[in-house]
Amino acid sequence: MDFLYNFFISPFVQIADAPLFFVEVLTGGLLSGVMYSLVALGFVLIFKASGVFNFAQGAMVLFAALFFAGFMDKGVPWWGSLILTIGVMVLLAMAIERIVLRPLVNQPHIILFMATIGVTYFLDGFGQTIWGSSVRVLDIGLPQTPLEIGGVLVNKFDIIAAVVAGSLVAALALFFQKTRIGRALRAVADDHQAALSVGIPLKTIWAIVWTVAGLVGLVAGVMWGSKLGVQFSLAMVALKALPVLILGGFTSVPGAIIGGLIIGAGEKIAEVYWADAIGGGIEDWFAYMLALMFLLFRPQGLFGDKIIERV
Amino acid sequence: MSSSAVNPVSGSDAFTADGRHKIGGVILSVQNISLSFGGVRALTNISFDVREHEVLAIIGPNGAGKSSMLNVINGFYHPQEGKVFHKGQERKRMRPYMAARAGIARTFQNIALFKGMSALDNIMTGRNTLMKSGLLAQAFYLGRARKEETAHREFCEKIIDFLEIEAVRKTPVGRLPYGLQKRVELGRALAAQPEILLLDEPMAGMNLEEKEDMCRFILDVNKEFGTTIVLIEHDMGVVMDISDRVVVLDYGRKLADGTPDEVRANQDVIDAYLGGGH
Amino acid sequence: MSQATLHAVQPASSPAAAEPILRVNNIEVIYDHVILVLKGVSLAVPEGGIVALLGANGAGKTTTLKAISNLLRAERGEVTKGTIDYNGRSIQDLTPNDLVKMGVVQVMEGRHCFGHLTVEENLLTGAYTRGDGAAAVKRDLEKVYEYFPRLKVRRSSQAGYTSGGEQQMVAIGRALMTKPKVILLDEPSMGLAPQLVEEIFEIVKQLNQKEGVSFLLAEQNTTIALKYATFGYILENGRVVMEGEAQRLMENDDVKEFYLGLAAEGRKSFKDVKHYRRRKRWL
């Protein structure tokens, strides 16, 4: 009885009581959702372009952040560090293409997925071997201060993050529209062998995509890093990005953002208003349950390509 | 093949001179079927009957709707309009596995074998619907399960000799050349001892010799099991030789329906499909 | 094992006269490091020639073509012996992409369309390696639509949802879009309606005569293949067991009987083929 009340009634009563607070939670949720989108984007890129579910995206975020912060600690100015890190990510992309992907061309997706898990391990180890495991402060002078807009409290930092993510998406959307490359990318995702047979150079395609994904990772790494400090746990934001990715659809760049917004807002609202009914700390699974609900109606995610079923 | 395999359902079995089952009454009939996907009209108001024990060929240009027709028959596509009658009573909207369990087996145009499994396992899978042994029995391979496995294995081995694929019994089908894969697929369909067998271009990608063999298989199946066969094929030689009746589709419409000779003579058919060559 | 072929495999009988644009020298192919499939295949495609590659299922036709177009690696197969030359230069270590750039393209057996791309997008992927401008591509696209009007109708629907034959057309059209010099056609007629088969081969003829494109086609429909081909090879169990000008092959009795179905007593109905003929001929 009590549960039923807490579940079905009291949340809405609370919302009605303090609508402003609700708006606050909502905006807070939306904004933090965007932070996940930043990570999810990287996944989308690679999946869209090669049908590979790149588990290493999280590791790449950490990796990029480690190098960026590391360089800055070494006294390199931020732009210098940026350039250096970009260089590193490009090299990384090429290495992955050469060492991992090329030999595994035309293998089932789960195998490539597995390979990226191998990459994850390697990067985690490698990055920390070079830069150590203790936390690094990454301060690129982003404002953290809260500000009130019409009684609603928002965080400057979050807004900046949102802007960054938004522009990234726009850019990437264009990148995929640039028909020739974009089309080739999707072709590769559909059928490696056929793509080869019409002369699409997997080599370059993959190098490009992984580089871009690496850069997206860098951006995410810097944003998250300056939020949490750069440390191993950064790699775990990937887990928060998964439901976003799935809800938005593996193959949709805008989906990553929309998914982020939905998940972010959804889990915050749930945590704030339904925690009493079902107990706190539900964010973890709630995101997945939410994604699951959506999938039941759209098995390919909100914006993902339809799964072709044909005999 | 063992007479145990002779089809139980075929009610009053009369035999023709050459030992074939006499073509009986209508076993399956599609009426005013219309099917479209978004804009594409794959089928428009198609009706025809399939009679027991006959070999019916469906022909038509590419994209005419032949495969779609088969998909409708075994419940994979659900037409917007029209009815399908199976053994007299109307068939409600249903899922494909029900059709299979009702005795309608088929092969596919784009080979749909289970790539990870050996040829033998693929064929055994065809008999899954007939296997009953319970979970524990299987888990510990107790008497019942073992007996069942062996029995069905024997039946499948018959099919394997029959199709002459003994050599590749244990090869993962993914590695087999195209032609053999087609054969294995036929084997899988046969294994279910269907009343009606739907074949979607079983001879595509075969050379003459192999086509001859395949024809023989089909005719023998029809003869020995009395299995009703619905066949899509582009090789007119084959179609005209082995089918009792031919249905011609053209971009979703039914163009003609009759004996091979009638169809061969039909001017529309010639224009739309056969072309001058034939 | 003795290779008692009717025509001993010696270059003389192969059309080396016109220096071949494509030459395969006695190659061996192994899958998965253990399965030996090609046991020394040699063949040559003359500049501007149409060469037919005949043989039963599993003879190794597809494998041969893939060996040439370097798609084997993607199947975990490898050429362990022999050489493959294109215009006199070895091409074994080139990527498929290089090959396409050089004008060698393969139409894969079993269609392999890009399911999520529309028919038109599929065709356009064929133009990926081309640098000759959008106009030219547009022109060729129109040409393909002329060849296959059906594709024009379905141009904007996802290839994954088109019919088998339509997909086959897409696969061929896609290859044509690469502006090839040599096309490796693997079972082009498969799943196509009779007229279309004729048309396809007409197209082959046109391209061959008008644009001097050379063809190596693996085909099961021997009658038509030999009708259009200038030269033919017959593969059995990964070996070339017979070769010669198309005409000569057509006159050969075995070929007549086993590939053309023209037994001495003339063509016999499929219905009347009583026994399965088990005959391993030249081996």
Add this chain to the structure above:
Amino acid sequence: MLYREAGQFKTSYAADQQIFPILQDRIGIGLIAVLALGVLPLFATEYMTTTILIPFLVMSIAAIGLNILTGYAGQLSLGTGGFMATGAFAAYKLSTMFPDLNIVFVFLGSGVITAFVGVMFGIPSLRIKGFYLAVATLAAQFFLLWLFNKVPWFTNYSSSGVISAPPRAIFGDIMVTGSSAHYTAKYLFLLVFVGLLALAAKNLTRCHLGRAWMAIRDMDIAAEIIGIKPLQTKLSAFAISSFYCGIAGAAWGFIYTGSVEPLAFSIEISFKVLFMVIIGGLGSILGSFFGAAFMVLLPVILTNAPHLLGLNIPVDMISHLEYMIFGALIIFFLIVEPHGLARLWQIGKEKLRLWPFPY
């Protein structure tokens, strides 16, 4: 030609349908059995038993479980950890509710309970496929852990939320769980379990249920069209897979670590088991063992290697290197043989068969 079937003709299909039709294999298995049952217990030190053999066996069960679901039925699952947790907590509840219930039944019971839970989370698989399905299972992963963490009933209201295995014995007095149990007893007890479970799994996968699974995996539409019921088949896979994972979880809590907090079954475990299955070979029971061995042994070897080599590397460097080498090896093996160690093993045998000729 050391290894060949030549001359071993099967006179009946029954004979041909044995698990190990070939003599050499039967001998091999026999040897392994002797080794595992007789020799190892005598020579294995406590360290070796408790940190290598036991976790290896536990993980093998989990790997077999996941292999049934992902390798045979083709349903990608990242919920293994959650299901193992379910098993562990179910076992705990069972054994504390019914103190004199025999430990064997406690394990089986926890397996059955987990099977039910598995089915619950398997239902979406009818509609959701491939990587998207991973989300359903991830939901299971996170939800279940949260549940056990949140609801004190599962831990008999222990303030810390940690459960520890009550001491239990078989055959009256041989302790197999709890602190007083001797490690060899634990090992042998577990070994028997694993043996039977593996056998059952092998049998299932070669009977019609197994074929149905593989059919669904390879091409679900075609499978349905030839008469295989997708829902039942998928759910049965989820059920049986979870059954195994459940028992694995119970064994983990009761025999391996002896105490469990939900966090121990975090998502990392799920991934670990998935690696095992893929590295070992999707759709191969034997592979599950290879995979488990690989994943359990390698880290131990890597951490101890420097010491054995007399190198003096700081621990953090060691485990970073461990990570790198580990990742590199995963990639290496995938490239050498994408179908896993089991396939490698097969090819090895084929080469032996052809030996001394290359092919």
Add this chain to the structure above:
Amino acid sequence: AQAQENGQFVPGLVYRTGPYAPGGIPWADGFADYVSLLNARDGGINGVPLVYEECDTAYNNDKGVECYEKLKGKGPTGGASVQPLSTGITYALMDRVRADKIPMITSGYGRADASDGSVFEWIFTAPVTYWAGADAIVQYIEAQEKDLKGKKIALVYHDSAFGKEPIKTLQALAEKNGFKLDLFPVPHPGLEQKATWLKIGRQLKPDWVIMWGWGVMNSTAIKEAAAVGFPMNKFVGVWWSGSEVDVRPAGMDAKGYLAAQFHGAGANYKVHEDIVKTLYEKGKGASDRDKVGDILYNRGLISAVIMAEGIRTAMNKYGNKPMTGEQIRWGLENLKLDDAALDKLGLKGLMAPLQLSCKDHEGGGKVVIQQWSGAAWTPVSDWITPRRDGFLTEMYKESAAQYAKEKNITPRTCN
């Protein structure tokens, strides 16, 4: 090598990797440095060298078990004591140490009721437990608020065995002192706390927030707290939430943040001088010189001290040779670190005096509240003595008894 044979073997279950490495590293460095100091300065304990070997657990239970199994048997007398630095691993090892007769020292973590030596013969919680810590924090808050009646206090905790430990105590205290306690679990690893803090900062608006966090959760919490404008000087963390690695990433936001400690901060104690002189100036230090004296470094150091002095006490009874686990247990149970002793060790003021017994494995450690100035930790309270008499001890007894029942252990009689 010679030392290997007849030295006292000291296992180190540390984590220098994994998500919690930033906290694990300084602790491990402090511990390692003190051991090296003893060896370098005094040639070990009473002339018996210490042989120290680390094993990385990555804060992961089964790895912890593996490390324990690997190290427990080494040396002539086996591991002197284990200090797993993880409540999870502590639980995993509890049965084993009892079976193997190896003392387990859990300084400022692990299972609070283990202070009851009559049930937990092999576990030592000195100098303080979470329950004691929680009580001390509440005492501090009470001191600030004068009266807690009707006040609202929120507990933000790591949703794990570790984070749950204080709940019981706080609930009891809430009852006792009439304040309202709200619980906010944060799932591992704690990257995501926006909702939690919106709720706390904008809706609940409690008078005080207590945090039981570890790892990245801490800095995130501080950031989010600042983001919703919650005053830092009303925000008290447990000692695992009160180190440099927690506040630095949060930058200036963290200024004014409070944390409970059972030892001082900074490197200006004699022991640090010795360490710098004997180790760092010879380049033998485990950490960076400027990290010597960090909160967690000092904690590692103190944990080492407790073990070392336990061993020393044992040797004084059993003679100067490697001690067995049982002997060391005796040593620990008779350990007495009064001001004089602390002074001798160069720890004066770094920690409060201790005296353990067969019954009391906690030894009466004290707690001090420190504040982050933006650059350093400075004490803002005196040593607070947890209310062990009556209240806490009762709770220990009770839950220890329950444990004993579960494991059918018969408590020994201490006298």
